[in-house]
Every structure is written in structure tokens, then in C-alpha cells.
Amino acid sequence: MLRGLYSAASGLIAQQRRHDTVTNNIANLNTPGFKQSDAVTRSFPEMLLAMSRVNDTQRTEIGRWNSGVFAEEAVISYRQGDLMQTNQPSDFAIVSHIAVPGLAFDESGKSVAEDGQVTYQPQAFFTLETADGERAYTRGGRFLVSADGFLTSAGGHRVLGVNNEPIQLAPNVSISDWTLADNRRFIDANGVDTGVELLVSRIDNPHELVRSGEGLFRLTDGAAAVQPIAGADNVQVMQGYMERSNVDAAQSSVDLMAALRAYEANQKVVQFYDQSLQKAVNEVGRV
Incomplete structure (x- = not known):
């Protein structure tokens, strides 16, 4: 009898985690560059049930x-988010459609070969330097300029250039005086190359990234080396635009309701077993 109780309890926990994932997506619906997460639910390994009598070698x-x-x-789904024009010179949006020769990716950014081998579509990210000197990656390009002229994220992390140094504006220079060219190099108000190029990193397997808060990602230990995007990569950085969250609000609402209904169904099963056990103890046991 208790097997069903344990199954229903595990279902409650699984649906609660699914519910938490969906609510986190909805909470970040307006977060620039946020990437939606989808909860993956799996079953425990199958067991073979059989009955046999004591001291009997036969079983059923x-x-x-x-x-x-x-x-x-x-x-995490790295599907491209919609772009919104802000006309703010410190806002940047990545449009990434990196192709891999011989592979066709589906909407989720995955390609499955005939032998079952899975290849994920590479993705492009802004590269930041955190306060502890480590690398972090983000698609949220709503940047700011600090008091000392550094281009930073909303959380204060410095944006890196291709020389792996933080991008810093000269004194008395505003970010509105800089224009980002197609080659990701900044041009000043006089049309002169500033020598500063925005570093956009290519992550060949984006599922080696883990969330670290504030819209940032970090690479897991043992992940492949990160390289700046090349000219052949189909990646464009647009100034004055912001990439919106890729969360599907309608689908998230459906998933939220489905998780709630499944939770209620498992809850009723637990209540049924509770009533059955109560009868077994208080009524059957008395006889």
C-alpha cells in the first residue's frame, strides 16, 4: 500500500519544483536577456514486482x-529573444544565429544525429569581469557607465573588450559619443576608431553554463575553452536596442496551471492513502 503513497509524495515534490521553475520564468518576464528554464521530470528506474509464499521457490x-x-x-532555453529599440547608447543587444556546417538545429537549438548524438547550437554572450576577477557571461546588454568611466552591467560588473581589459571611456567622454560599428569596434563623434572593440564570446555548448544570479552565467569546471566570435559567425551586436526575455508568457501560464492540477491530483492520492491507513489502524486492527 505504501508504494503508492511514496509515488504520490515524489509527484508532489516534482510538481512543486516545476511550479517554482515556471514562476521564476514569469518573474523575469521583463528582465533583459533572460533565458527561460524548463523543468525536466524523469521517472525512477522500473522495478519488477512478484509474490511468493514462504519457503516456496515458485513466485508469481x-x-x-x-x-x-x-x-x-x-x-535553459537559449532561443533568441525579441529586440526592443530603446535609443539608449549604453544598451546593446546580441542577435546570434551561429551555424555549424552540416548540422540543422531545431527551435530549441539542438541537432540530433542518426546515431543519437546531440549537438547544441553555439551561442554568443557579452563578457564581464566580476568583482573577484572571474569571467561571467550575459545576454542582458543594458549597461551603465560608472563614475570612473567604466562600462558596467547593472550589477556593477565591468564589460570587457577583446584585449581582455575592462572598457573605459576617456575623461569628459560620454557613451553617447561612441557608436558601435558592424565589426564591434567603437567609433567616436569625429568618426575616428577608438581602438576599443567589444568582446563577444562564443560558447560552443551553452549547456555548460550555470546561472550565477543577476542575469549572469559561469562556465562549469572542465568546460571547453571560450573564443571570441569570428567574422564568419552570424552574430550582430546592435546599439540602442535591448534583447527582451525569451519567456513565453502564454505557455508559462499553461505550464503553471498544469503543475497545479498535477499537484492537486497527487495530493488527493496522499489523502486517500491517509484515510485508508487510518481505517486499517482504528477499525480493522480493532477487530
Whole structure:
């Protein structure tokens, strides 16, 4: 009897985590460059149930049974978000459609070969330097200029150039005086190349990234080396634009309702087992 109780309890936990993932997506619906997460639910390994009598070598197989489900992970969707024109010179948006020869990617950015090998579409990210000197990556290009002239993220992390040094404006120079060219180099108000080029990094397997808060990602240990995007990569950085969150509000609402209904169904199963156990103890046990 308790097997069903454990299955229902695992379902409650899985749906709660699914609910938390969806609500986090909805909360970041207006966060620039935010990438949606999708909860992946898997079942526990199957078990073969059988019955046998004491001291009897024969047994009767009942069938296979899954002992429950669990929310294994939250997979990030790196689908391109819509662009919104802001006309703010410190706002930047990445439009990334990096191709890999011989591969066709679906909407989720995944290509599956005939032998089952999965290849993920490379993605482009702004490169930041955190306060502890480590690299971080983001698609949220709503930047600011600090009091000492550094181009920073909203969280105060400095934006890096291709020389791996933070981008800093000269004294008495405004970011509105700089224009980003197609080659990602800044041009001043006189049309002269400033010598500063925005570093946009290519991550060949974006699923090696983990969230670290404030819209930032960090690479996991043992991840492949990161390279600046090349001229052949189909990547464009647009100034005066902002990439919006790629969260699908309508689908998130449906997923939220589905998680709630599934949670209620598992809750009713737990209540049923609770009532059955109560009868077994208070009524059957008394006889």
C-alpha cells in the first residue's frame, strides 16, 4: 500500500519544483536577456514486482512498477529573444544565429544525429569581469557607465573588450559619443576608431553554463575553452536596442496551471492513502 503513497509524495515534490521553475520564468518576464528554464521530470528506474509464499521457490510476477518521479534538472532555453529599440547608447543587444556546417538545429537549438548524438547550437554572450576577477557571461546588454568611466552591467560588473581589459571611456567622454560599428569596434563623434572593440564570446555548448544570479552565467569546471566570435559567425551586436526575455508568457501560464492540477491530483492520492491507513489502524486492527 505504501508504494503508492511514496509515488504520490515524489509527484508532489516534482510538481512543486516545476511550479517554482515556471514562476521564476514569469518573474523575469521583463528582465533583459533572460533565458527561460524548463523543468525536466524523469521517472525512477522500473522495478519488477512478484509474490511468493514462504519457503516456496515458485513466485508469481505481478508486473513492472515505477516508484515515482523527480525533477531532474532545469534546462535553459537559449532561443533568441525579441529586440526592443530603446535609443539608449549604453544598451546593446546580441542577435546570434551561429551555424555549424552540416548540422540543422531545431527551435530549441539542438541537432540530433542518426546515431543519437546531440549537438547544441553555439551561442554568443557579452563578457564581464566580476568583482573577484572571474569571467561571467550575459545576454542582458543594458549597461551603465560608472563614475570612473567604466562600462558596467547593472550589477556593477565591468564589460570587457577583446584585449581582455575592462572598457573605459576617456575623461569628459560620454557613451553617447561612441557608436558601435558592424565589426564591434567603437567609433567616436569625429568618426575616428577608438581602438576599443567589444568582446563577444562564443560558447560552443551553452549547456555548460550555470546561472550565477543577476542575469549572469559561469562556465562549469572542465568546460571547453571560450573564443571570441569570428567574422564568419552570424552574430550582430546592435546599439540602442535591448534583447527582451525569451519567456513565453502564454505557455508559462499553461505550464503553471498544469503543475497545479498535477499537484492537486497527487495530493488527493496522499489523502486517500491517509484515510485508508487510518481505517486499517482504528477499525480493522480493532477487530
